[in-house]
Amino acid sequence: MTAIVVGAGIGGLAATLSLRRAGCDVTLVERAPRFTEVGAGIQLAPDATRVLRRLGLLDAVAAQATRPSHLSFRTWSDGAEICRYTLGRAAEEAFGAPYLQLHRADLHQALAAEVPPRSVRLDTVVVGIDQDDECAHVTTASGERLGADLVVAADGVRSAARQWLFGADEAVFSHTAAYRALLPADEVADLNLPDYAVWLGPHRHVVHYRVRRGELLNVVAVFRAEAAEESWTARAEPGEQLRAFDGWDPRVLSVLERAGQVFRYGLYTRAPLARWTIGRVTLLGDSAHAMVPFQAQGAAQAMLDADVLGDALTGAAPAEVPDALDRYARRRIATATSVQAGSARAGEEFHLPDGPEARARNARMAAYAAEHGFGPQATAWAAEHGSGSQTTK
Numbered sequence: 001m002t003a004i005v006v007g008a009g010i011g012g013l014a015a016t017l018s019l020r021r022a023g024c025d026v027t028l029v030e031r032a033p034r035f036t037e038v039g040a041g042i043q044l045a046p047d048a049t050r051v052l053r054r055l056g057l058l059d060a061v062a063a064q065a066t067r068p069s070h071l072s073f074r075t076w077s078d079g080a081e082i083c084r085y086t087l088g089r090a091a092e093e094a095f096g097a098p099y100l101q102l103h104r105a106d107l108h109q110a111l112a113a114e115v116p117p118r119s120v121r122l123d124t125v126v127v128g129i130d131q132d133d134e135c136a137h138v139t140t141a142s143g144e145r146l147g148a149d150l151v152v153a154a155d156g157v158r159s160a161a162r163q164w165l166f167g168a169d170e171a172v173f174s175h176t177a178a179y180r181a182l183l184p185a186d187e188v189a190d191l192n193l194p195d196y197a198v199w200l201g202p203h204r205h206v207v208h209y210r211v212r213r214g215e216l217l218n219v220v221a222v223f224r225a226e227a228a229e230e231s232w233t234a235r236a237e238p239g240e241q242l243r244a245f246d247g248w249d250p251r252v253l254s255v256l257e258r259a260g261q262v263f264r265y266g267l268y269t270r271a272p273l274a275r276w277t278i279g280r281v282t283l284l285g286d287s288a289h290a291m292v293p294f295q296a297q298g299a300a301q302a303m304l305d306a307d308v309l310g311d312a313l314t315g316a317a318p319a320e321v322p323d324a325l326d327r328y329a330r331r332r333i334a335t336a337t338s339v340q341a342g343s344a345r346a347g348e349e350f351h352l353p354d355g356p357e358a359r360a361r362n363a364r365m366a367a368y369a370a371e372h373g374f375g376p377q378a379t380a381w382a383a384e385h386g387s388g389s390q391t392t393k
């Protein structure tokens with residue numbers, strides 16, 4: 001079985017490894033001249049770290065990561081704790097895999113290191129995908145045509161493949177933007193910050209957690225915005241983010257003040273699709289289900305796609321590829337779509353203005369944490385997939 005994967009982000013790399021594990025000969029095509037992952041921190045919930053374990057990469061990734069003991073939700077103005085959700089060893093025992101926080105580049109490198117260089121075509125832009133009964137093809141900007149039994153389009157939130165397959169829907173601006181920065185953790189040691197906290201305020205929130213074995217503090221401030229470009233490398237004006245957080249808990253302001261380089265990122269989504277697959281071609285990752293990051297699940301869902309795709313192709317003959325891709329999409333669409341909706345809802349809940357609705361939200365969260373210990377997303381996921389040492393299957 002041969003496969004072409006378009007896009008070497010976290011989704012495309014995980015798909016390449018999962019397909020290789022299923023016995024496919026994979027060519028990974030990426031437009032960038034070298035493997036890169038910009039941005040800062042990423043959180044991997046147990047659904048994603050179970051996939052890393054299946055790929056044989058959990059130990060290597062965990063060695064670069066931090067494992068928070070809990071997530072603390074706080075109020076914006078005085079920092080009072082609304083509730084805390086258990087993570088750490090208790091979550092690992094309950095869900096059969098750890099909750100990890102790490103630098104995106106560390107995750108990307110761990111995945112990329114497992115792809116043999118002869119399987120990779122860098123600096124190669126895909127400009128078209130077509131297929132017949134026997135074969136799927138990609139056409140590159142230099143006019144080359146590559147063929148395989150299947151093509152996986154993991155080309156991100158701005159996916160062109162999605163438009164070629166399903167028509168002209170565009171990435172949609174979520175009217176939220178994220179300021180992000182990385183600080184040496186010892187520069188903020190005097191603030192006694194919780195290791196992992198979400199500070200909820202009117203129309204905005206701040207998240208921080210530690211990466212690189214705790215040496216760096218990753219800070220993300222999210223707020224409503226009229227417009228913002230989708231770029232990991234656009235710098236924010238100095239002080240721009242501070243004005244937006246006037247009156248916040250002094251610890252949050254101190255962190256934002258000490259952040260040297262701040263980057264601004266507009267958050268875009270794609271509408272849910274009823275189908276991801278046509279014949280021998282399928283979408284995977286953000287191209288299929290880009291979502292706002294308020295449940296930290298975009299990359300996790302891409303990795304779950306990759307895992308299920310590999311299983312669907314295991315033992316399939318080339319003639320069975322369309323059926324196998326259908327099985328993959330049927331197993332993934334409902335969950336990914338519900339996580340997309342849940343992430344959008346989390347944003348609305350996080351950004352309530354001060355008043356009765358925000359107080360009711362706080363009371364709900366505190367009651368939930370007191371009863372379950374874990375957050376609602378983790379509890380729902382365990383109910384769907386089973387907990388303990390079972391696999392994701």
Ligand SMILES: Cc1cc2nc3c(=O)[nH]c(=O)nc-3n(C[C@H](O)[C@H](O)[C@H](O)COP(=O)(O)OP(=O)(O)OC[C@H]3O[C@@H](n4cnc5c(N)ncnc54)[C@H](O)[C@@H]3O)c2cc1C
Pocket residue numbers: 006007008009010011012013029030031032041042043044124125126127154155156157160178265267284285286287293296297298299300301302
């Ligand atoms: C601020 C923020 C915080 C986040 N935090 C988390 C988190 O904590 N946990 C989590 O699970 N998720 C998180 N996410 C979501 C996560 O980053 C994405 O869901 C994930 O990176 C998507 O991976 P992907 O491989 O699908 O797409 P991408 O990473 O966008 O990769 C697409 C690749 O395709 C290549 N490409 C595109 N077009 C072509 C073409 N025509 N030819 C060849 N190559 C092409 C691109 O160069 C790129 O390398 C966050 C997102 C944001 C914005």
